[in-house]
Amino acid sequence: MLSRFFESLYHKVFVNIVVLRSKTIVLIETVGNNGIMENIEESFNTTSLDDNMYNFISSYTNESPFYYVSLLDKTLSQGASPTCEKAQMDNYFDRSLSQYTCYHNRWVYYTSKVDIHSLQKEYSRVGVDFIFSPFVVLSQFFKDKIDTNMAMFILVEDTFVTLCIFDNSELLYAKHLDMEHYKGDDELLMEDQESNEIELDLAIDGDMNLEEIDADELDNLGDIEDLDSLDDLDEFSDAKDIEEELQENLEEMPVHEVDSFNEDYQRFLLIQGALNDFYKNDKHASQFIETVYIADGVGISGDLKRYLEEEMFLNVYIRNMDINVEICELAKAELK
């Protein structure tokens, strides 16, 4: 009662920190008895808590003892599973090593205890009050759609993609995918492609000695010719068209757009891989996905939507999201 009285005398300060690939966005929201008083967003070119960021945060947290620091969990070891029964949870993750919370007693999201401790330690100078899972952010953001639809829901952020499949608020599948982790394989793939092309060019430019070509190789060539003759293979021709289109786009686009394009392509591959896993893995109750809702927290280009529509025949709906604002709303909701 007394604490409530004192709380009403001060305004609340919500500090929301989201770490991106090369910078950190800090959103400060000051809330009084009559609503939001102040809303400041500041970007810092660092991924850790440096003096500049600390001073910026302290300048607001010093104004009121009732300040709350919220973080978004971006660790790799997190996930979600479709049950809240402890016995069944063990099928999905190690409970002894994980910190987990049930969402409306329907499904559970979890992360590593070690990661939580390291996050708390990293931000110990300002202190941490809330660590939110991207699964919760996604669920709250698409709450209206999750309750009434069977669809895939994707949270797209700078360096990760969080993916959930819900059937009328029942979780079927969830995956947290890190783009930086995936990038290595992709680059290797690209390098292989490039080296093949270079070898091919050298072979064309240089004197080609047909006698040195093995019969097996000639057989392979013959197979390729057979493939070329198959004009009625729509999928193959479509794929070729897309590759050509991608190549053209790459040449026309400025550098940053090329990066964006690459990222969207990576995201597409991640989503495609996750959806394949959902379909193929017997552990999940597999159902055909027709619709995908994307929470865009980074400003994706139209390419991702096009890939998903053209390649995976999905109905794509994109809703823009400020992830800092969503985290702030979650912090407010938790305090109520």
Place this chain on the structure above:
Amino acid sequence: MRYSYIKPRRKSIFTAELQLLFVFFGITVFMLFLTYAFLLFKDYRFSQDVKDIDTKRVALNINIANMKKQITFIEKENLLSERIYTQNMVLKDSITNLFDLVPQRITLSEAKLLKNGLILYGITPNKDIYNFMLQAPLRSIFHKTYSSFYPLKNGWFRFVSTNYIDDNEVDDEIDNILNTDDEVKNES
């Protein structure tokens, strides 16, 4: 509804700055209280001193009144002594004059000095010598004079002379003397 992996830290309005502020406030209030208590104590002491001084003043006033009374009494005593001294001097002079008045032919056998009178016993050769040479000066000094004669065998007379001074007249004279003294003091 809980969404976060961790619980928020307990918030308190008593931050380090506020605690410091309360400590300083506490010290200030304590010092003010001490000052107030000191002033109360001094005020109490002051009122006690005032009461003591009042009591002393009253006592001194009483003493002064007593001393004034004593001074008045001493002044009266002084006046009385002066009066007695004057009377004695007058008496002494009177006696000296008396003995000077007694002629050689009259012999005094006894003299009684009374408060307001003189009784003389003696022998005179005859009544005339007594009447002319002793009674006349006595009458000038005393207001009332009575003489009795007893004849002796050798023809002389034993006499008893009783002389009185009127008291009221003596007092009036002394008062006159005192009044003249007071007038002299006032003028000075």
